[in-house]
Amino acid sequence: MISLTDSQKIGMGITGFGVFFLFFGMILFFDKALLAIGNILFVVGLSFVIGLERTFRFFFQKHKLKATSFFLGGVFVVLIGWPMVGMVLEIYGFFLLFRGFFPVVVGFIRRIPVLGYLLNLPGISGIVDKVGESNNMV
Numbered sequence: 001m002i003s004l005t006d007s008q009k010i011g012m013g014i015t016g017f018g019v020f021f022l023f024f025g026m027i028l029f030f031d032k033a034l035l036a037i038g039n040i041l042f043v044v045g046l047s048f049v050i051g052l053e054r055t056f057r058f059f060f061q062k063h064k065l066k067a068t069s070f071f072l073g074g075v076f077v078v079l080i081g082w083p084m085v086g087m088v089l090e091i092y093g094f095f096l097l098f099r100g101f102f103p104v105v106v107g108f109i110r111r112i113p114v115l116g117y118l119l120n121l122p123g124i125s126g127i128v129d130k131v132g133e134s135n136n137m138v
Contacts, residue, residue, distance in 0.1 A: 011048025018042030030083035039075045039090070059097075067096030106132035 004012070021038030025031045047055040059068045074090025106128055110116040119128045 008049050011045045014041050014048055015045030018045050030087060032078065032081055032083050035078045035083050035087065039078055064097060067093050071097055103132045
C-alpha cells in the first residue's frame with residue numbers, strides 16, 4: 001500500500017473536488033462558475049499532491065510548453081467567461097500533458113473486473129489500444 005502524507009491526502013481530496021466541479025459544470029451546459037472553481041481546485045490539488053516545485057517542473061518542461069500553454073490558456077479563457085472555447089483548449093492541453101500516463105491508466109483499468117471486460121469488447125478495444133500506445137500522438 002502506498003503511504004501518503006497529510007498534505008497529499010488533502011491534495012487528493014481537492015483534486016477530486018476539482019474533477020467533480022469540472023464534470024458537474026460540463027453537465028450543466030458549461031456553467032462558467034463551476035468550471036472556474038473546478039479548474040482552480042484541480043491545479044491547486046495537483047500541487048498539493050506532488051508539491052509546488054515538482055508541479056512547476058512538470059508543467060514547464062521544454063517539450064511540454066505547447067501542452068502547458070493550451071491547458072493554462074484554457075483555464076484562463078474559462079475564467080474570463082468563454083467556457084466552451086476554454087474547455088476545448090483545456091482538454092487538448094490535458095491530453096498533450098498527460099499522454100505519457102495513459103498507457104499506465106489503461107493497463108490499470110484493464111485489471112479491474114467489470115471495466116476490464118468493457119475495455120476488451122471488440123469495438124472499444126481498438127480505440128483503447130490506440131490510447132494505450134499514445135506516446136506517438138500529436
